[in-house]
Amino acid sequence: MKKIIYSISLILVTGFLFYSCDEEEFLNELPISELSTGDFFETSAQFEQAVNAAYTNLGALAGNQSIGVGDGTFWAMGEMRSDNTTFQDNLTDQSGHRYWHLDQFIMNAQNEIVSIAWNQCYEGIGKCNIVMQYSEEAEYENKSRYIAEVKYLRALYYFTLVRHFGDVPLITAPAGSYNEAFEGNKRVSTELVYDQIVADLNDAKQNLPKSYSGKNVGRATEGAARTLLGKVLMWRDQYSEAATELEAVVNSKEYDILDDYASVFDLNNENNEEIVFSIQFIEGTYGLGSANMYRFTPWNAGTTYLPQPQILARTGMNIPTSDLINSFEEGDERLSMIDFSWVDEEFGIYNGNIVPFTRKFWDPNHAVQYVAGSDFPLFRYPHVLLMLAECYLRDGGGDPAPLVNQVRERAGLDPLSTVTIDDVIHERRVEFHCEADRWDVLVRTGKAVEVMTAHGAEERQNRPNTIRGQAYNKINILFPIPSSVLENDPTMEQNSEYK
Numbered sequence: 001m002k003k004i005i006y007s008i009s010l011i012l013v014t015g016f017l018f019y020s021c022d023e024e025e026f027l028n029e030l031p032i033s034e035l036s037t038g039d040f041f042e043t044s045a046q047f048e049q050a051v052n053a054a055y056t057n058l059g060a061l062a063g064n065q066s067i068g069v070g071d072g073t074f075w076a077m078g079e080m081r082s083d084n085t086t087f088q089d090n091l092t093d094q095s096g097h098r099y100w101h102l103d104q105f106i107m108n109a110q111n112e113i114v115s116i117a118w119n120q121c122y123e124g125i126g127k128c129n130i131v132m133q134y135s136e137e138a139e140y141e142n143k144s145r146y147i148a149e150v151k152y153l154r155a156l157y158y159f160t161l162v163r164h165f166g167d168v169p170l171i172t173a174p175a176g177s178y179n180e181a182f183e184g185n186k187r188v189s190t191e192l193v194y195d196q197i198v199a200d201l202n203d204a205k206q207n208l209p210k211s212y213s214g215k216n217v218g219r220a221t222e223g224a225a226r227t228l229l230g231k232v233l234m235w236r237d238q239y240s241e242a243a244t245e246l247e248a249v250v251n252s253k254e255y256d257i258l259d260d261y262a263s264v265f266d267l268n269n270e271n272n273e274e275i276v277f278s279i280q281f282i283e284g285t286y287g288l289g290s291a292n293m294y295r296f297t298p299w300n301a302g303t304t305y306l307p308q309p310q311i312l313a314r315t316g317m318n319i320p321t322s323d324l325i326n327s328f329e330e331g332d333e334r335l336s337m338i339d340f341s342w343v344d345e346e347f348g349i350y351n352g353n354i355v356p357f358t359r360k361f362w363d364p365n366h367a368v369q370y371v372a373g374s375d376f377p378l379f380r381y382p383h384v385l386l387m388l389a390e391c392y393l394r395d396g397g398g399d400p401a402p403l404v405n406q407v408r409e410r411a412g413l414d415p416l417s418t419v420t421i422d423d424v425i426h427e428r429r430v431e432f433h434c435e436a437d438r439w440d441v442l443v444r445t446g447k448a449v450e451v452m453t454a455h456g457a458e459e460r461q462n463r464p465n466t467i468r469g470q471a472y473n474k475i476n477i478l479f480p481i482p483s484s485v486l487e488n489d490p491t492m493e494q495n496s497e498y499k
Helices: 002-008 044-055 057-062 073-080 097-104 112-135 143-165 178-184 190-207 222-235 239-251 322-327 333-337 381-395 401-410 421-431 438-444 448-462 483-488
Strands: 275-279 376-380
Touching: 044 057, 044 112, 044 143, 057 073, 057 112, 057 143, 057 275, 073 097, 073 112, 073 143, 073 376, 073 438, 097 112, 112 143, 112 483, 143 190, 143 222, 190 222, 222 239, 222 275, 222 376, 222 381, 239 381, 275 381, 322 421, 322 448, 333 421, 376 381, 381 401, 381 421, 401 421, 421 438, 438 448
Parallel strands: none
Antiparallel strands: 275 376
């Protein structure tokens, strides 16, 4: 609760804005320091810095360079929670047990992963609210675009919260006092939260540019807003309306599928024409690097794959499961992004002694340990195509086959003559493996309990020394409200699955 009050108060978190080693990137901004918010918001440049600050919380959600306990909400909650990825056994350092418990559905409200998710989202929301409040009486260059950017970000933060926690506090303005903050800290229905998300995105899409150049590349665009809105509307079973948004993205001609799947994740090809929205990371001494390359590599790999020594703690995460690997069709080129070269007789995951790992977040030449520069894609153009295909299947309006086949053909697979919902779900699984997409799809389509119960049984059979006890006995859809929130505000109720 103290963290929430801090986030939604009039205090603008200082000294944590984006920097860049390249003047052509929008992260290159000086920090706010020792200024009151009232004095600060006067010029367009100052508002731009505040908008940039609202992006920074995405770093912790995607896995920043700290390798801290709980960092990495998107991949932990979106991928490890599913049947796509798991963890490598680690008897040397068990501080990664927070992730192991999440993976096995035995986590509780003390788990730091949910605390970071909650706090980072509300801190980001607080920054967005501040920009909007101080914009009301101000006139400055790029005002409509900056407001649109923070509305997109606020929608993204709230969408993360509502999917993972259900009913959550809905805060749309900074609090002027602690009493106001406590009054605002009441859970409201998911429908009210979704209403706000949709309203924010409808506003944002009207005032965001289709693309950027130079230093602004990486900011939210109209296409990003429409893609997120389409996804949100699908969660509300509004498939026709979602199709309208996704069709607009396709018809904009701003995006395309690259010819080569691996090139999408090439560090020298970031923000390519397939990327709709990525969380930007930068190598260097700016506090904005990514540690995902370390997190997703076997913890006992040393320097076999890494230019700097591997850390033992909280690594060997987001490891592809046997079930994921076996789900690839023969000849699927997307499987090439999973590395099978690490053999470990004691801690193997696949075929007895292999610990597979993803190379999607690879930066092999970075100079500082844990500080890699690979971005984390949230939306790629194949998301748009596959979501639109599902909308057509559920509500009509178009032929889903050409959309799905664009994705399949790039992967080197034969086209499908007819397409089903299960075909779309499968394509999303293999196309976005290790990218924080799978759990979201399982929950929205109502398949989570069935799929994860079967996955749990398979894991017990394949890893009897690791997967045991209460693991997978109860497949909870929501995550627990953090214990710190409940302790500081007794009016806040825990989700029923954790009472």
